[in-house]
Amino acid sequence: MVFGLGPDKFSGFSAADFDAFVESKWSSNRFNMERMKVAGKLAALGKVIGPALEAAGFPLESETSQANPTIFNGNCVDSGWLYFQRRAQDRKMLAALLDKHNTMAKNVADACPHHQHIILFVRVDRAGIEAGLRIHHNAWLDGHNLFDKLKDTWQHELFLGLIAGLSTDLTIDFGTFQTTGGSKVDRDELKRAAQAFGNPTESLLVVQRFGRDHAEIAEPAFAEQLQRLLTTLAPLYQFIAWSKENDHVSIKDQLPAQASPELVSLSSVIEKKARQKKAGIKDLSLAPQRKVVVLKGVFERQKGVVDSIDSKGVAKVLIGNLAVKIPASDLKVVD
Template identity: 25%
Template structure:
């Protein structure tokens, strides 16, 4: 044989003795048997694939575990459906299965029909088995046993005839029955006998077993040819597996429509979950965006609070908070300038009644004649003397000349203090306002007097006398 051999020995059978079944000290011998059995099983898988049967291979635990109820008294090698087919049926089989059932029997091998190799202390066997928990396969078998085919002009013949014919074709060493109970030779199988064995298996919650058991002594004596014999026996059981195990080609219970309904239900549930997740993700994204906007706003506030004052503008460059409204009255009208006593003229004294009338007549405005026009108006505009000085204006508080400090009465530079840099002789002056230089009308300017000529105030109190020095003793 080209593939690895099984070649069982007495030591291999002794590894599964009852007194060693619960001990982990003998896991090494059992592990070696498992590895050889899985290597040998690859040849069986290849031969089944040639018959159009796709199976996966799995081995039971070689040490005590929850899947073998903490007893490693035998070694199973399972040939069962591939992963895609198992997943398809598990979605149906898991419906209605309680958590306690899953904890009590976590092994998945009982829920599917399978071919198997089993090695125990007393024998080695190859078999086809279907457990009552494999509901899909059991229902498919029962439907085959009870169904009939209608042929034109012929009496009804049960579909079970195909199954009984496959059992009769097995070698005479093969038998069938409920696991652990009485067995009947496959050559004597009938539909009623199979149905009865299936009922016993369901009552005892044990698999329906069809196979061949080789005693320990016979297996050791014929170890050289046993590997090939066991492989041929599994291939002989392949037609039984094909007739009983459910597939889309062997669907006697209309399970295909149920699976489609389950798939549609799963797709609908998946779509609802995805929609709910999408809504949740959208809400989370909006919440994150709001949080980021709030964080950015708080950061901007902190940055603005930490930055120095803003750079001055034209509106704030020459205006201080103290004199912001000093040059304007109610309604935005310019306030009249108040002259201080002693600035530009002597204090006015109150005149008698007669003198007041004469003074009022003298101060009344008279229409100037052409011959008596003011010198400032008759002087040509190009003369430097007329451009350098203007006549005193009592309303403006003095004479405006180059270098005079003036206050702007109105306009965008209202209440700003500047220096006259040039008089143009046309009723205007160029004024330096800090970094700016602009032309303003003389009517919009007011002379600023420093007040250095203000008379000093004196007190009527006597000055204290200097202290008299004490005489030295």
């Protein structure tokens, strides 16, 4: 799902879009509207790229990052993201396993959802545009799935072939290893890079950069260029991303077994109430499609409709033609 303020069709990026992320604005709510306009353009890009990925056999969900500074992004918005990730039901299946692996302190320190899973992405900051594939070092499941997969000689060769087939415009940063698309990769160097997983930098970043002065980024046709780029990277995404059919870390047995529909229904109600209390949600009737009023913050006294509530107690609320993320504890049901 995508959130922002902007046109339904992508019209290109302007200097104002990049200036929305100058350092002096990172932690200020005064510039939320500027960043929301960028989020709107990214959402429009998602409407072009998402269907193309699905048509190519890669049905991923798109989302944009928060445009306003909150505790969930460290009160700092230095860039805007459009990212494509595994679908909600698959993320839900993996949530307990990921939470078990990461400490609570680690989850609080980095609550960004696009750091938990492998993604295809478009990123806007002051300098320009980045687009590509990314595994953040917190996306440990997908990262370790790749590294364990590379222990197999045949899979190793397939990975080298995928890298060699990429455009020379792409830069590949893999731990201690850097190269460009189309390059012949040294096997031993790649092995050493894989062993460096878990360092506090990007674990894998395959990216093409466009400076803010590039003429093509101001044109509507730039959407098709990004569509081709991410569609080209989709096979690499599929090669890496963990799934039950691509399980090289042997975790299938750790996933919850399917329960009967009746038990699922009952347990989901109980779990929902427990999550709400744990997240500090005062109004337990809060749920998607409920009308609410904001109790405090930038949107205090504004009314809206809840779109969804995540496991950390953050609600996505539609206020007029805006979609914003607000702690659920700051909302009250009014209908």
